[in-house]
Amino acid sequence: MSNKHHLELTQVGIDFPTPKGPFTALQNVNLRIDKGEFISLIGHSGCGKSTVLNIVAGLYQATNGGVILDNQEVNEPGPERAVVFQNHSLLPWLSAYKNVELAVKQTPNGRSKKEMKEWVEHNLELVHMSHAADKLPAEISGGMKQRVGIARALAMEPKVLLMDEPFGALDALTRAHLQDSVMEIHAELGNTVIMITHDVDEAVLLSDRIVMMTNGPAATIGEILPIELARPRNRIELADNPEYNHYRHEVLKFLYEKQRKVESVDEHRKKLAKHNKASSKGASVA
Amino acid sequence: MFKQQAVPMIFSQVKQIRIPSINNILRAAALPLIGLVIFLGLWSVMAKNIDTSLGQFPGPIAVWEQATTLIDEHNAQMDKADVFYTRQEERNAARVAQDPTYEPKIRAFTGAPTFFEQIWTSLYTVLVGFVVASLIAIPIGIICGLSKNAYTAINPLIQLFKPVSPLAWLPLVTMVVSAVYVTSDPMFSKSFITSAVTVSLCCLWPTLINTAVGVSSIESDLINVSKVLRLNALSHVTKIVLPSSIPAIFTGLRLSLGIGWMVLIAAEMLAQNPGLGKFVWDEFQNGSSESLARIMVAVLTIGVIGFILDRLMLMLQKQVSWDKSAVLR
Ligand SMILES: Nc1ncnc2c1ncn2[C@@H]1O[C@H](COP(=O)(O)OP(=O)(O)O)[C@@H](O)[C@H]1O
Numbered sequence: 001m002s003n004k005h006h007l008e009l010t011q012v013g014i015d016f017p018t019p020k021g022p023f024t025a026l027q028n029v030n031l032r033i034d035k036g037e038f039i040s041l042i043g044h045s046g047c048g049k050s051t052v053l054n055i056v057a058g059l060y061q062a063t064n065g066g067v068i069l070d071n072q073e074v075n076e077p078g079p080e081r082a083v084v085f086q087n088h089s090l091l092p093w094l095s096a097y098k099n100v101e102l103a104v105k106q107t108p109n110g111r112s113k114k115e116m117k118e119w120v121e122h123n124l125e126l127v128h129m130s131h132a133a134d135k136l137p138a139e140i141s142g143g144m145k146q147r148v149g150i151a152r153a154l155a156m157e158p159k160v161l162l163m164d165e166p167f168g169a170l171d172a173l174t175r176a177h178l179q180d181s182v183m184e185i186h187a188e189l190g191n192t193v194i195m196i197t198h199d200v201d202e203a204v205l206l207s208d209r210i211v212m213m214t215n216g217p218a219a220t221i222g223e224i225l226p227i228e229l230a231r232p233r234n235r236i237e238l239a240d241n242p243e244y245n246h247y248r249h250e251v252l253k254f255l256y257e258k259q260r261k262v263e264s265v266d267e268h269r270k271k272l273a274k275h276n277k278a279s280s281k282g283a284s285v286a
Numbered sequence: 287m288f289k290q291q292a293v294p295m296i297f298s299q300v301k302q303i304r305i306p307s308i309n310n311i312l313r314a315a316a317l318p319l320i321g322l323v324i325f326l327g328l329w330s331v332m333a334k335n336i337d338t339s340l341g342q343f344p345g346p347i348a349v350w351e352q353a354t355t356l357i358d359e360h361n362a363q364m365d366k367a368d369v370f371y372t373r374q375e376e377r378n379a380a381r382v383a384q385d386p387t388y389e390p391k392i393r394a395f396t397g398a399p400t401f402f403e404q405i406w407t408s409l410y411t412v413l414v415g416f417v418v419a420s421l422i423a424i425p426i427g428i429i430c431g432l433s434k435n436a437y438t439a440i441n442p443l444i445q446l447f448k449p450v451s452p453l454a455w456l457p458l459v460t461m462v463v464s465a466v467y468v469t470s471d472p473m474f475s476k477s478f479i480t481s482a483v484t485v486s487l488c489c490l491w492p493t494l495i496n497t498a499v500g501v502s503s504i505e506s507d508l509i510n511v512s513k514v515l516r517l518n519a520l521s522h523v524t525k526i527v528l529p530s531s532i533p534a535i536f537t538g539l540r541l542s543l544g545i546g547w548m549v550l551i552a553a554e555m556l557a558q559n560p561g562l563g564k565f566v567w568d569e570f571q572n573g574s575s576e577s578l579a580r581i582m583v584a585v586l587t588i589g590v591i592g593f594i595l596d597r598l599m600l601m602l603q604k605q606v607s608w609d610k611s612a613v614l615r
């Protein structure tokens with residue numbers, strides 16, 4: 001076995017240009033990920049989780065450092081790093097089937113027409129969406145859309161599956177269903193996964209390692225928590241498993257003690273003003 | 287208090303569930319009718335009180351009479367043309383019988399164009415001008431929407447030419463067409479080209495601007511999807527850009543067609559080019575006692591055709607649009 005890692009982020013940093021000069025969102029982000037690992041990124045909102053994911057996806061260019069996937073530098077987006085977006089991002093004018101098909105057609109592979117059709121159907125099956133293959137996104141629920149989004153990503157046979165708060169907009173029950181589906185699929189296909197979440201339970205349940213990020217600006221990785229719970233994992237059994245609760249506690253401690261989000265008085269005032277403005281706007285419209 | 291209100295509220299809801307069908311039909315049919323009747327009433331009252339040098343301003347009845355007269359005149363003209371062509375054929379046949387080497391000449395009937403022929407000319411001209419403008423405006427709009435640089439380069443030109451009245455263009459267009467369009471066997475008449483080009487010049491802007499805005503406001507997530515899938519430029523445009531900017535493009539197209547139709551009538555009047563505008567101008571110059579009523583027929587016709595054109599565009603949009611649930615009006 002080579003000691004090279006599957007996916008490496010080395011000294012990654014990024015500056016966003018703003019009218020007030022460059023804003024350093026990330027600094028010195030270092031992470032080595034093995035093939036088939038399930039990684040969760042957790043941190044307070046605005047710390048830079050999406051930015052990390054977008055850099056790995058190739059949608060953003062790191063200002064410093066870089067990302068290497070299987071010995072190749074990442075510098076543009078591509079289907080080997082499929083993204084599941086928070087808001088499903090299905091093309092609203094294409095049916096579930098056609099959305100997945102578009103992705104399959106764009107992925108380099110030597111499939112015949114028939115094989116392609118089977119592959120699309122297989123991936124819809126994987127997320128339990130075969131019954132709604134011909135429905136437009138507007139005709140299915142949020143959870144179903146997210147399932148199709150996952151099917152689209154999986155159908156590209158990505159080396160790495162990137163998910164940005166994939167279940168953030170869903171109700172608790174739907175979210176639990178989808179988490180189970182993702183665990184099943186991960187067990188079956190063994191993709192490398194990086195998932196952003198703000199849900200501590202979700203992170204502990206799904207991950208091999210939880211990467212906890214410090215608050216921005218110039219955010220970086222604070223701690224990495226390996227989750228050594230046996231798979232397959234069952235949410236009901238885990239509920240009163242002391243190990244599980246220990247992990248949960250660790251994450252919560254990091255988020256709410258070590259990285260407690262402290263707002264300066266100024267920031268707080270600004271937020272209040274914004275809020276008041278928004279609510280007064282709402283009132284005047286109504 | 288609340289308990290007392292509860293019962294009547296349920297009743298009123300039941301009523302609302304049952305009656306809307308009738309209620310809606312009544313509203314859809316009756317209200318426009320009421321509007322129309324009031325309009326006709328006001329019109330006839332006002333017409334009676336307006337005296338012009340060409341006699342009293344025509345009321346609805348006078349206009350209706352002229353409309354039927356115009357139809358009769360059209361039919362009479364068509365009959366005349368038929369007679370002309372059959373006689374010509376007979377004469378040619380006779381000469382060929384006498385002299386087999388004779389090559390029969392076919393001359394076109396040269397009666398003055400009727401009202402309906404003028405309508406047809408105008409419709410044809412506006413559609414050609416509109417289609418040409420759309421074929422130019424949509425691609426440029428897409429480019430402007432996709433590339434900020436292209437937009438920055440073209441925007442000043444758009445802003446400069448957008449507010450120019452078509453009638454300012456007309457003399458230039460006329461001169462350029464006369465100078466450039468020289469063929470021995472013209473497929474189109476010069477007046478047709480002048481009118482169509484003038485229409486095009488005005489139809490360009492709404493479509494171009496709306497397309498550019500539509501394209502530049504595509505959801506960034508969809509653009510990211512396109513990037514992750516590595517769609518090439520053509521697929522990006524056909525699979526992502528066009529479908530998502532169809533509503534904006536159609537908004538532009540409908541504005542353009544409306545403007546084009548208004549502009550055409552004015553251009554025809556000013557340039558004496560065949561069409562409805564010329565009909566109006568000729569009647570005005572004619573100055574007979576029926577002229578005003580005939581012009582009024584033309585005015586109403588222009589309105590009705592403008593309305594129908596817009597409805598046709600709307601139908602086309604419904605046909606093309608992927609979002610069948612969207613309310614289009
Ligand atoms: N394209 C951008 N331009 C400027 N600033 C950005 C951009 N994207 C993200 N940021 C800033 O970087 C920080 C991290 O954002 P993000 O990665 O979206 O946070 P989150 O952890 O909530 O996903 C935020 O302060 C955000 O304002």
Ligand SMILES: [Mg+2]
Pocket residue numbers: 049050
């Ligand atoms: Mg985010």
